Structures are given as C-alpha cells and as structure tokens.
Amino acid sequence: MRRRAPGAVLVVLLVAAAGCGSGGRRTTPTAPQPGPPQVATPELTVRQLVGQHLVVPIAGRTIPAVLTARIRRGEVAGVVLFARNVGTTAQVRAMADRLQAIRQPAAVRAPLLLMVDQEGGEVKRLPGAPRRSPPEIAATGDPGTALAEGKATAATLRAAGMNVDLAPVLDVPREGGALAAEGRGFGTSPAQVAVYGTRFARGLRRGGVAATAKHFPGFGAAEVNTDAAAVRIDAPASELRRIDQAPFRWAIDAGVDLVMLSSAVYPALDPRPAVLSRRIATGELRDRLGFRGVSISDDLQTPAFGAWGGSPGAAVRATRAGVDLLLFAQTYDGATVAAAAVEDAIRRGSLSRRALEASGERVRRLRTSLAGPRA
Numbered sequence: 606m607r608r609r610a611p612g613a614v615l616v617v618l619l620v621a622a623a624g625c626g627s628g629g630r631r632t633t634p635t636a637p638q639p640g641p642p643q644v645a646t647p648e649l650t651v652r653q654l655v656g657q658h659l660v661v662p663i664a665g666r667t668i669p670a671v672l673t674a675r676i677r678r679g680e681v682a683g684v685v686l687f688a689r690n691v692g693t694t695a696q697v698r699a700m701a702d703r704l705q706a707i708r709q710p711a712a713v714r715a716p717l718l719l720m721v722d723q724e725g726g727e728v729k730r731l732p733g734a735p736r737r738s739p740p741e742i743a744a745t746g747d748p749g750t751a752l753a754e755g756k757a758t759a760a761t762l763r764a765a766g767m768n769v770d771l772a773p774v775l776d777v778p779r780e781g782g783a784l785a786a787e788g789r790g791f792g793t794s795p796a797q798v799a800v801y802g803t804r805f806a807r808g809l810r811r812g813g814v815a816a817t818a819k820h821f822p823g824f825g826a827a828e829v830n831t832d833a834a835a836v837r838i839d840a841p842a843s844e845l846r847r848i849d850q851a852p853f854r855w856a857i858d859a860g861v862d863l864v865m866l867s868s869a870v871y872p873a874l875d876p877r878p879a880v881l882s883r884r885i886a887t888g889e890l891r892d893r894l895g896f897r898g899v900s901i902s903d904d905l906q907t908p909a910f911g912a913w914g915g916s917p918g919a920a921v922r923a924t925r926a927g928v929d930l931l932l933f934a935q936t937y938d939g940a941t942v943a944a945a946a947v948e949d950a951i952r953r954g955s956l957s958r959r960a961l962e963a964s965g966e967r968v969r970r971l972r973t974s975l976a977g978p979r980a
Contacts, residue, residue: 656680657965661940679710683718701766715972720769733761743792751801755808768975773802775852776825795851818856819865823849831868831909842873868909887927904934917946
C-alpha cells in the first residue's frame with residue numbers, strides 16, 4: 606500500500622492548490638474572456654478548416670512527404686509522437702524543429718501542437734522527467750513534489766521540441782481497475798488526485814508546456830483500457846459527478862489548457878462513448894464545469910468505435926459533440942480518411958461550419974500561446 610497524506614491535510618491542500626474557496630466552482634475565469642471567439646477564418650477551404658482540428662501520427666523517425674505537404678497547405682493542427690518515433694532527445698528535437706519550420710499559409714500560421722504521453726512510470730515516451738510515477742509522486746505526501754516534477758517534465762519536453770503533454774491523468778482509480786493496475790493514478794481519492802494532478806499540470810504550464818487533464822468524465826472505474834476493447838462504466842451519474850469529475854473541476858478552475866474525453870460509455874449520462882456525446886463533451890464539460898479551453902479526443906482509431914462507423918464515423922460524431930481536436934494515434938492514412946469524412950459532412954450540411962470555426966479559434970489561441978522561445 607502506498608503512503609499518502611492524511612485526508613484532513615489533503616482537503617486543506619486542495620483548497621490551496623486550486624486557489625478557490627467556493628467548493629471548486631470558479632467565480633471568475635482564469636483567463637481573459639473578451640466575449641465570443643472572434644472568428645476570422647471564412648477564407649479557409651473546407652480541408653483547411655478541418656485541418657485545424659486534426660492531430661496525426663507518424664510511423665517512424667522521419668517526416669513523410671505527404672505530411673509535409675499537408676502542413677504546408679494548412680491542413681494539420683498537430684502531430685502526436687510515440688515510442689516508435691523516439692530515439693534520443695536530440696533526434697526528436699531535430700524532427701520537431703523540421704515540423705515547426707514548414708511554412709503554413711498566413712491564415713492558419715501558428716506553432717504546431719507537438720504532443721506526447723509523458724505521464725511518468727510505465728507511460729513515458731521521452732527519456733528524462735518525470736522521475737516518479739503518479740502514485741510515487743502522491744506517496745511523497747508533498748504537493749510541491751508534483752509541482753517540481755511538472756516543471757522538470759516541461760523541461761524534458763521543451764528540450765525535445767514538444768509543447769503539449771497528454772498528462773496528467775486525473776482519473777480516480779478503483780481497486781481492481783485498469784488504471785490502478787497500470788499505476789497511472791495520483792491517489793485513490795478525488796482530493797488526492799486533484800491536489801497532485803493539478804500541481805503537476807501547473808508545473809507543466811509554468812515550464813511552457815500545455816497540460817492535458819484526462820480522461821473526462823473519469824476512467825478510474827474501468828476494468829480494461831479502451832485501447833484494447835470497448836468499455837462500459839455503469840457508475841450512477843451522482844457518483845461520476847461527485848468522485849470522478851471532481852479532480853477535473855479543480856483543474857479547470859486552475860486553468861488547465863486541454864481536457865481529453867474518454868472513449869468509454871457512461872450509460873447514466875449517455876448511451877454513446879463520452880467523446881461522441883454532446884451531453885458529455887459540451888453539457889457536462891463546458892456547461893456544467895465551465896471549461897473554456899481546448900477539448901481533445903482520446904485515440905479515435907481503437908476498437909471502442911467499431912459500432913460507431915470506425916474512426917471516420919467517430920470523427921464526425923466527436924466533432925458534432927463539440928470536441929475541438931481529433932486525435933489519431935495509429936496510422937496517418939487512417940487519420941486522413943477520417944478527416945475526409947468530416948469534410949464531407951460539412952459539405953453536406955450535417956456539420957456546422959460556424960461551430961467548427963469557433964472551435965478552431967479555441968485551438969488557434971492555444972497554438973498561439975505556445976509561440977514563445979523554446980529551450
């Protein structure tokens with residue numbers, strides 16, 4: 606059993622970490638909100654518009670010519686890297702620099718989102734920080750350790766040219782569940798996960814890297830990973846909101862940049878996977894918790910979407926649900942097929958171009974915010 610801070614201390618720390626004494630509900634936005642997004646993209650082609658929502662993978666350690674051409678046309682928002690893409694930090698940095706150097710059209714010009722899963726423990730793509738897994742960070746009993754590990758992780762990512770971490774995991778693991786077995790949680794209570802996960806995210810952002818809270822509305826009760834199979838979580842809505850969503854509320858109040866939607870089904874909220882559900886991706890995340898940042902799907906190329914038209918059907922449904930970024934982790938060709946399905950839905954009028962423009966503006970603001978000097 607891993608050591609953790611006493612519950613009473615954690616409640617005090619939770620309030621201090623979030624900087625809010627109103628039960629986790631924000632009274633003022635953490636970032637300036639000048640009103641509705643000022644959409645300035647009517648000149649974009651449909652393919653460029655969809656590209657502002659597209660995150661694609663690379664097969665190896667070289668940038669394929671088709672991806673270079675797509676970026677040059679302004680049809681990609683980001684690239685996700687995995688262990689298959691990583692040799693050394695210098696090699697990844699060289700690839701990142703080449704990606705960022707590809708000249709995009711003026712209408713969409715902004716840094717690409719270059720992202721990795723750098724959680725710590727078993728899920729770490731780059732050599733370096735974090736040196737501890739999430740359970741080990743929480744076991745120190747010191748939230749300052751989570752902040753320091755977040756800052757160190759940001760330094761690791763920036764040295765490799767990355768600007769987005771697909772972390773921290775803010776799920777509350779249940780005994781016998783997949784995340785508990787994988788050692789990916791910051792504790793076993795909502796308070797503990799919120800304190801340490803939010804501090805880790807804050808350290809990332811202070812180091813110039815955008816953090817991603819995942820997997821909303823909470824994946825801690827899952828028995829298997831959605832990478833391997835379709836998952837159904839039969840927790841009642843009251844439990845999901847009281848336990849699983851609590852850490853996300855605190856992270857949102859603390860200004861987290863991105864939130865990743867789960868691919869599991871939560872029948873108490875919607876019969877569709879969360880990432881395909883407007884009730885969850887918009888109703889729960891934005892309307893109920895007040896999130897104003899960028900939402901991102903989990904991998905849309907998994908068995909979880911077999912009953913939903915595969916990745917093309919999932920991409921259309923996730924976009925309709927209000928998800929800002931569509932993440933594809935398996936194949937570049939599969940990502941482009943799914944993107945084409947979204948393009949077709951816009952042309953047929955079954956997806957709103959105006960909604961995609963507003964969503965794309967959220968993505969543009971995030972990309973622009975990451976334009977500072979890199980390590």
